[in-house]
Amino acid sequence: MQIALNARILQAPRTGIGHYLAELISALAHDPDLELSLFHGWGWSSSLPKATMPGYSRLTPLLRQIPGSYQARRWLEQRRFDRGRSATIDLYHEPSLWPLAFKGPTIMTLHDLTHLHYPSTQPAARLREIERRLSQGVQQARLILTDSQFVAQEAQHYFGLGPERFVVAPLGAAARFHPRSxxxxxxxxxxxxxxxxxxxxxxxxxxxxxxxxxxxxxxxxxxxxxxxxxxxxxxxxxxxxxxxxxxxxxxxxxxxxxxxxxxxxxxxxxxxxxxxxxxxxxxxxxxxxxxxxxxxxxxxxxxxxxxxxxxxxxxxxxxxxxxxxxxxxxxxxxxxxxxxxxxxxxxxxxxxxxKLFSWERCAAITAHAYRQALGG
CATH class of the missing domain: 3.40.50.2000 (Glycogen Phosphorylase B;)
Known part of the structure; x- marks a missing residue:
């Protein structure tokens, strides 16, 4: 199976979703039936990018003040996503809030509904874009991965979807987290x-x-x-x-x-x-x-x-x-x-x-969801 993964978030300093994606990609790489193509925002690659450290940009706050900046960036990302993508991609996995347009089978990961419960925790422009795009993404996805049963249940209720649309894939702890002397x-x-x-x-x-x-x-x-x-x-x-x-x-x-x-x-x-x-x-x-x-x-x-x-x-x-x-x-x-x-x-x-959690288990559940979405 050839899987397209939107890995653009890995270009930024890694927080929760970035760590999720990096660990998931590393664990999925051990599945001999999967071939991963990573979209990094500007083009495509088969290798995991290195983590970056944060740096202050004077441009970012200014861009947030420009009306339509999120939509413009989205339009550019869609064009880059379409350009250079292999024609043999079997499935597209969007690991964050809203998938890009893709004519084939799509899976998305819905990590939480923070924007719904605590809208004040999002910048206003980003909140408007989430509200506009997320429902479309949920409808586009054949299956929706969640990190917990809690999120699966609240998403079922909010979007009016049946439990068969959701797959719970709990996260793991990276190998660097262990007791130390x-x-x-x-x-x-x-x-x-x-x-x-x-x-x-x-x-x-x-x-x-x-x-x-x-x-x-x-x-x-x-x-x-x-x-x-x-x-x-x-x-x-x-x-x-x-x-x-x-x-x-x-x-x-x-x-x-x-x-x-x-x-x-x-x-x-x-x-x-x-x-x-x-x-x-x-x-x-x-x-x-x-x-x-x-x-x-x-x-x-x-x-x-x-x-x-x-x-x-x-x-x-x-x-x-x-x-x-x-x-x-x-x-x-x-x-x-x-x-x-x-x-x-x-x-x-x-x-x-x-010990009840591991990235290997998360990857195995995710790979099974890929096969399920493809009718296997």
């Missing part, structure tokens, strides 16, 4: 003056949906001695609406108890995750919650909200809070610091839970 972490941690299991960690793009402000406020409420011993470190890009929690962030930074590490290379992220006392993930909505799985696979306990798809990922291994429960988050953080037996129990439970 304290000695192996020193090179990355020591320049920041922290020790293994000596800090709390948040991972994710800094945007309102991730609810970082709750983590900042909860950390501020901890006793002074705990804040000094266990600073809060934040990994991720600034996002599009950082000003929504700038007061909390600036105050915490000024106090020296919170540190922004920014966007880091993948291997460094894995080391920081493995070295944390706990991952704090207070997101209000996730279609899966990949950092939760990656932390558990690394032997790091997780504090998270009992919202959306996240209980499917963490199972009984999670330390659950409500998304607005400041005191509950403070208590969960203190418990993981002060009770070593509890910390160890959470660590072992997370390692066992993480």
């Amino acid at each position: 304290n000695a192996s972490l020193q090179q990355v941690l020591q320049p920041y003056g922290v020790k293994p299991q000596g800090y709390f960690l948040c991972v994710g793009t800094q945007e309102p949906r991730k609810n970082l402000s709750l983590a900042l406020r909860a950390h501020t409420e901890l006793p002074e001695t705990l804040r000094q011993r266990f600073p809060l470190l934040v990994i991720g890009m600034a996002g599009w609406e950082r000003r929504q929690f700038s007061d909390e962030l600036n105050n915490a930074l000024a106090a020296g108890h919170v540190r922004l590490l920014g966007y880091l290379p993948d291997e460094h992220v894995a080391q920081w995750v493995a070295g944390a006392r706990a991952l704090i993930f207070p997101s209000v909505y996730e279609g899966f919650g990949l950092p939760v799985l990656e932390a558990m696979a690394s032997g790091t306990p997780v504090i998270l909200t009992r919202r959306s798809a996240m209980p499917e990922v963490a199972g009984a291994a999670g330390n659950y809070i409500e998304s607005d429960d400041l005191h509950g988050l403070c208590a969960a953080m203190s418990h993981l610091v002060e009770d070593e037996a509890h910390w160890q129990t959470c660590r072992e439970a997370g390692l066992q839970q993480a």
Whole structure:
């Protein structure tokens, strides 16, 4: 089977969907029946591009202000997608929100419905384009892959589709996420003056949906001695609406108890995750919650909200809070610091839970969906 995959998102710094696509492509490459053609926005390739680091562009904010910029970019992408594509492509897989036009069988991956539940988390121009294009894409796709049963069920209800149109393909944790010895972490941690299991960690793009402000406020409420011993470190890009929690962030930074590490290379992220006392993930909505799985696979306990798809990922291994429960988050953080037996129990439970997920399994389910869409 020749499969066309829209891999344009891999040209940008990789966050959730980018990591999903990169790992999926690598795992699908082991299937001898599949031949992958990757569309990278300007043309076609058979090789996975290297991850890029973020860089500020003065042009991007200006383009967002131009009426019709999303539509113009879409038109250009469609032309490039059609140009140079092999005539023997059997199926097109769109791994993000809306497929490009393709006359043959199409599969799409619907990671979440964030735009529906939390429209304020999207820039206005992008939200309008999602609302215009997504319904068309859903109708175009023969099958719709989702990362979780939660997203499959809410999409069935929202679009009025039957369950036979959906295939749940849970994500996996990359091989770089595994338990590490304290000695192996020193090179990355020591320049920041922290020790293994000596800090709390948040991972994710800094945007309102991730609810970082709750983590900042909860950390501020901890006793002074705990804040000094266990600073809060934040990994991720600034996002599009950082000003929504700038007061909390600036105050915490000024106090020296919170540190922004920014966007880091993948291997460094894995080391920081493995070295944390706990991952704090207070997101209000996730279609899966990949950092939760990656932390558990690394032997790091997780504090998270009992919202959306996240209980499917963490199972009984999670330390659950409500998304607005400041005191509950403070208590969960203190418990993981002060009770070593509890910390160890959470660590072992997370390692066992993480074994239920893998990119090999995700790829196998995806390949089966390809064959199903083609009538095999």
